[in-house]
Amino acid sequence: MIEAMDLVKEYVIGDTTLRALDGVNLHIGRGEFAAIMGPSGSGKSTFMNIVGCLDRPTSGSYILDGTPVETLSGDALAGIRNRMLGFVFQGFNLLPRTTALENVELPMYYNGHEEDMEERAYAALKSVGLSGRERHFSSQLSGGQQQRVAIARALINDPSVILADEPTGNLDSKTSIEIMDIFTKLNGEKGITIVLVTHEPDIASFAKRRIHFRDGKIVSDERTN
Amino acid sequence: MFILPTIKIAFRGLRVNKMRSGLTMLGIIIGVAAVITMLAVGEGAREYLAKSIASLGSNLILVIPGSTTSGGARMGTGNTNTLVPSDAQALEGESAIDAAAPMVRGVGQVVFQDRNWNTAVMGTTGSYERIRDWPVSEGRFINRQDVDGMTKDCLVGTTVVQEIFGDEDPLGRIIRINQVPFTVVGVLQKKGQSLMGQDQDDIIITPLSTAMSRLFGKTSVNAIMVKGKSDSLMNHAVEQVKTLLRQRHRIPEGGDDDFSVMNLSEMLAAAEAQTKIMTMLLGAVASVSLLVGGIGIMNIMLVSVTERTREIGIRMAVGARERDILLQFLVEAVVLSLTGGVIGILLGVGFSTAISEFSRFQTSVSLFSVLLSFAFSAAVGIFFGFYPARKAAGMDPISALRYE
Numbered sequence: 001m002i003e004a005m006d007l008v009k010e011y012v013i014g015d016t017t018l019r020a021l022d023g024v025n026l027h028i029g030r031g032e033f034a035a036i037m038g039p040s041g042s043g044k045s046t047f048m049n050i051v052g053c054l055d056r057p058t059s060g061s062y063i064l065d066g067t068p069v070e071t072l073s074g075d076a077l078a079g080i081r082n083r084m085l086g087f088v089f090q091g092f093n094l095l096p097r098t099t100a101l102e103n104v105e106l107p108m109y110y111n112g113h114e115e116d117m118e119e120r121a122y123a124a125l126k127s128v129g130l131s132g133r134e135r136h137f138s139s140q141l142s143g144g145q146q147q148r149v150a151i152a153r154a155l156i157n158d159p160s161v162i163l164a165d166e167p168t169g170n171l172d173s174k175t176s177i178e179i180m181d182i183f184t185k186l187n188g189e190k191g192i193t194i195v196l197v198t199h200e201p202d203i204a205s206f207a208k209r210r211i212h213f214r215d216g217k218i219v220s221d222e223r224t225n
Numbered sequence: 226m227f228i229l230p231t232i233k234i235a236f237r238g239l240r241v242n243k244m245r246s247g248l249t250m251l252g253i254i255i256g257v258a259a260v261i262t263m264l265a266v267g268e269g270a271r272e273y274l275a276k277s278i279a280s281l282g283s284n285l286i287l288v289i290p291g292s293t294t295s296g297g298a299r300m301g302t303g304n305t306n307t308l309v310p311s312d313a314q315a316l317e318g319e320s321a322i323d324a325a326a327p328m329v330r331g332v333g334q335v336v337f338q339d340r341n342w343n344t345a346v347m348g349t350t351g352s353y354e355r356i357r358d359w360p361v362s363e364g365r366f367i368n369r370q371d372v373d374g375m376t377k378d379c380l381v382g383t384t385v386v387q388e389i390f391g392d393e394d395p396l397g398r399i400i401r402i403n404q405v406p407f408t409v410v411g412v413l414q415k416k417g418q419s420l421m422g423q424d425q426d427d428i429i430i431t432p433l434s435t436a437m438s439r440l441f442g443k444t445s446v447n448a449i450m451v452k453g454k455s456d457s458l459m460n461h462a463v464e465q466v467k468t469l470l471r472q473r474h475r476i477p478e479g480g481d482d483d484f485s486v487m488n489l490s491e492m493l494a495a496a497e498a499q500t501k502i503m504t505m506l507l508g509a510v511a512s513v514s515l516l517v518g519g520i521g522i523m524n525i526m527l528v529s530v531t532e533r534t535r536e537i538g539i540r541m542a543v544g545a546r547e548r549d550i551l552l553q554f555l556v557e558a559v560v561l562s563l564t565g566g567v568i569g570i571l572l573g574v575g576f577s578t579a580i581s582e583f584s585r586f587q588t589s590v591s592l593f594s595v596l597l598s599f600a601f602s603a604a605v606g607i608f609f610g611f612y613p614a615r616k617a618a619g620m621d622p623i624s625a626l627r628y629e
Contacts, residue, residue, distance in 0.1 A: 055623055098237075109230050
């Protein structure tokens with residue numbers, strides 16, 4: 001599903017070159033639930049940006065579901081983000097002053113799914129346990145509820161991969177567990193590949209595979225059943 | 226992305242910030258309303274002028290007695306008695322001249338039965354009908370026999386009819402003008418106000434000869450109105466008038482004319498050109514405010530783009546392409562300016578109507594000015610919305626998502 005070969009990402013700041021990714025090789029198969037861990041500055045966010053088709057590697061190649069992504073145009077990347085990927089962020093990143101329903105509908109605006117937009121958004125919100133709050137504005141929802149809206153939004157176009165960047169970072173531990181249960185269910189029942197970035201070991205323990213980054217390199221890769 | 230959802234998104238974006246959207250629109254509203262109103266005032270003036278010109282007649286030259294010098298003292302215009310009826314007769318023989326009518330003017334007290342009225346009395350010949358394009362609605366105009374035979378026939382204007390006849394039929398009635406009895410042989414068609422705002426229908430027309438000898442005791446005329454054969458022959462006609470009158474008045478080579486010739490058509494054309502320039506000036510001044518409104522839109526859109534950086538990042542993350550973002554912000558700007566434009570047009574039409582209603586200015590909102598304003602406000606939206614929209618579309622999704 002996700003195949004990274006010798007990924008290198010360099011940032012030029014002034015006259016120094018910062019190597020954020022230093023030759024990363026990683027294969028994440030379809031239906032895996034992987035956690036990416038590591039201290040800040042270890043390159044895990046840079047890696048996620050490339051996996052999420054928001055950024056391109058300086059060198060190396062990245063194949064998503066058989067498609068070599070680094071050669072695609074900006075519009076094609078946008079299309080891949082829309083159809084194959086779902087994003088869940090630490091800060092929820094919902095549109096302000098917009099209802100839960102409209103937030104969930106948002107990705108469908110960009111692929112022409114018009115006819116059954118509202119029904120699909122209702123169904124997605126139901127699947128994350130938010131029925132009855134469709135017309136609430138994001139500011140009227142608790143952190144856990146906002147993150148559920150974000151997950152519903154990530155799910156709306158039936159993606160093959162969900163990328164979650166510290167999804168529980170702003171939540172208390174009880175809510176965190178609820179959110180992680182949703183991910184586990186999505187992975188188990190729908191077979192969606194989930195890549196999760198976190199630095200909390202107990203959150204990472206929900207994943208079946210834990211990959212540690214340090215200084216732009218993978219230092220360990222362990223699996224549990 | 227299809228255009229309809231984009232418009233929906235744009236409207237939602239504007240509704241979220243009602244106060245700001247309203248204030249931004251206000252710039253366009255005021256601009257468009259000003260353009261519409263100013264053009265309406267200009268157009269109204271032009272229409273009024275055009276109507277007046279039409280009521281005066283076309284290709285007209287007015288000859289009035291001019292200044293003469295007697296014993297070294299130069300007399301003012303119109304004080305001399307140099308123009309005589311035979312001058313007009315002679316002018317009619319010239320090749321570029323269609324007709325010439327001598328006129329004597331005065332006022333008279335008109336009496337019919339127990340009613341009386343003070344009105345303008347003018348003596349002229351049958352040519353006057355043709356020159357002013359002013360036929361009778363009933364009866365007949367004054368003709369050659371009337372003038373030659375010094376008959377006491379007369380024509381009355383509609384105002385005079387109203388004032389002294391009321392509902393009675395004036396034809397064939399005898400009225401007294403300054404004690405002299407006249408028979409009404411015709412009623413003049415309604416002409417309306419003159420360019421100076423005078424009621425042209427408050428008039429009685431008598432044969433020239435009768436007016437000169439019976440009413441006013443004059444041997445010269447106040448003016449001769451001349452109609453040129455065609456628009457293109459007007460300069461030629463003026464020349465012929467001058468040459469012939471100098472000959473007839475025996476003015477030596479190098480001597481001053483004892484008459485003045487005014488090309489009325491030319492003067493009116495000049496007045497019309499002036500009105501046009503005034504309209505353009507008013508419109509130009511008003512469109513400056515429209516431009517300022519457009520800059521307001523750009524300003525607000527720039528603020529809005531910066532403020533919504535995170536939203537742009539989110540949209541990009543869920544699959545918006547650059548052109549989707551560009552279109553979204555461009556449509557927002559155009560919706561702002563067009564909504565403002567429509568409100569401005571309504572307001573401008575309202576103002577124009579109010580001006581016509583409560584002042585003496587006539588206004589006329591032309592379809593052209595409405596379409597122009599609409600197109601102009603759309604153009605303002607596109608022009609001033611493009612830069613902020615491009616700025617939004619060019620954002621890097623990663624930094625946009627992290628923007629605080």
